[in-house]
Amino acid sequence: MIKDKFADVVTPPPGEEADIGEINGILGFHIRLAHGACLRHFTETFTELDLTQKQVSVLWLVDDHPGIAQTDLAQRLRMDRATTMAIINRLQAKHYLRRDRSAEDGRKQALFLEPEGQAMLSRAKFAIGEHEAWVKRHFSDKEVKLLLELLARIHE
Amino acid sequence: MIKDKFADVVTPPPGEEADIGEINGILGFHIRLAHGACLRHFTETFTELDLTQKQVSVLWLVDDHPGIAQTDLAQRLRMDRATTMAIINRLQAKHYLRRDRSAEDGRKQALFLEPEGQAMLSRAKFAIGEHEAWVKRHFSDKEVKLLLELLARIHE
DNA sequence: GCGCAATTGTTAGTCAACCATACAAAACTA
DNA sequence: TAGTTTTGTATGGTTGACTAACAATTGCGC
Numbered sequence: 499m500i501k502d503k504f505a506d507v508v509t510p511p512p513g514e515e516a517d518i519g520e521i522n523g524i525l526g527f528h529i530r531l532a533h534g535a536c537l538r539h540f541t542e543t544f545t546e547l548d549l550t551q552k553q554v555s556v557l558w559l560v561d562d563h564p565g566i567a568q569t570d571l572a573q574r575l576r577m578d579r580a581t582t583m584a585i586i587n588r589l590q591a592k593h594y595l596r597r598d599r600s601a602e603d604g605r606k607q608a609l610f611l612e613p614e615g616q617a618m619l620s621r622a623k624f625a626i627g628e629h630e631a632w633v634k635r636h637f638s639d640k641e642v643k644l645l646l647e648l649l650a651r652i653h654e
Numbered sequence: 655m656i657k658d659k660f661a662d663v664v665t666p667p668p669g670e671e672a673d674i675g676e677i678n679g680i681l682g683f684h685i686r687l688a689h690g691a692c693l694r695h696f697t698e699t700f701t702e703l704d705l706t707q708k709q710v711s712v713l714w715l716v717d718d719h720p721g722i723a724q725t726d727l728a729q730r731l732r733m734d735r736a737t738t739m740a741i742i743n744r745l746q747a748k749h750y751l752r753r754d755r756s757a758e759d760g761r762k763q764a765l766f767l768e769p770e771g772q773a774m775l776s777r778a779k780f781a782i783g784e785h786e787a788w789v790k791r792h793f794s795d796k797e798v799k800l801l802l803e804l805l806a807r808i809h810e
Numbered sequence: 811g812c813g814c815a816a817t818t819g820t821t822a823g824t825c826a827a828c829c830a831t832a833c834a835a836a837a838c839t840a
Numbered sequence: 841t842a843g844t845t846t847t848g849t850a851t852g853g854t855t856g857a858c859t860a861a862c863a864a865t866t867g868c869g870c
Contacts (some may be wrong), residue, residue, distance in 0.1 A: 739857060761819070762818065
């Protein structure tokens with residue numbers, strides 16, 4: 499398909515606010531945009547707490563499963579070991595959690611929240627509430643449930 | 655809330671395959687997981703072409719809007735100017751597009767695809783087809799439409 | 811027209827996340 | 841016991857996002 503050189507240079511329909519044309523029908527593109535919007539809002543919400551999505555997820559999971567090993571954590575959050583390491587290191591540097599050598603398996607590190615981590619997680623869960631309210635701002639309860647179910651089909 | 659120390663250390667329900675507990679009800683968490691899954695599959699699909707999601711989006715948009723300025727591009731894809739720069743630089747280094755100084759506005763750079771970029775975009779669109787089929791693998795047409803509409807509400 | 815403000819692109823630096831690779835220690839297995 | 845697998849670790853590279861600063865250009869108010 500050949501474009502006629504300079505026919506309508508600089509965005510054909512100048513009225514629209516943000517037309518993205520053909521690509522607009524691509525599902526993966528909208529997942530990316532929605533994720534980007536969520537990430538931006540999350541980051542804003544968590545500037546004070548100075549935590550990322552991944553870090554909150556890790557704190558949350560370690561709290562739910564005290565003594566969990568890094569590999570187990572990585573599988574549940576779909577990360578590889580190296581990435582998990584980096585995140586755990588950062589959280590440990592802030593004294594939010596600690597590594598204990600596992601008694602049963604000398605290779606494993608058992609992860610536990612420190613009191614500071616517990617406290618931070620509580621604050622984080624509160625902030626998550628705000629953030630979730632924003633994500634759901636245009637949804638009914640039924641739509642949230644539906645969206646949850648659809649998204650799960652993608653990543654399961 | 656105080657946990658009874660070592661009551662059920664190392665993951666309470668050991669049978670489940672990847673229980674993530676309470677956090678499972680968080681919508682933002684599932685958006686993140688779905689996006690992660692998409693990104694992984696996309697990256698796999700595009701290893702040969704050596705293109706990222708962002709790069710494909712940019713090529714696509716420049717093709718749809720020849721002569722588009724970087725700022726306009728950035729707005730449509732929800733990126734800032736600095737990030738856009740980095741991506742454009744990479745694409746230009748591969749000779750997929752070029753910057754022309756805009757005639758009407760000396761500040762703007764008019765972006766155009768080079769023939770190599772056109773060719774690569776064609777291949778990319780084909781690969782996108784495969785990728786989209788994967789994303790939609792568990793969805794009916796009706797569900798795709800619904801999901802698209804719900805996601806748009808988040809990022810609009 | 812002149813000067814100031816806004817826009818656009820650019821550069822530089824920081825950071826989080828991801829991936830690949832290689833290595834060491836511990837556990838498991840044949 | 842010897843070899844393999846698992847787990848954590850260290851290292852380096854890539855991508856993307858953000859901030860701050862700066863120069864060139866444009867546009868606006870006076």
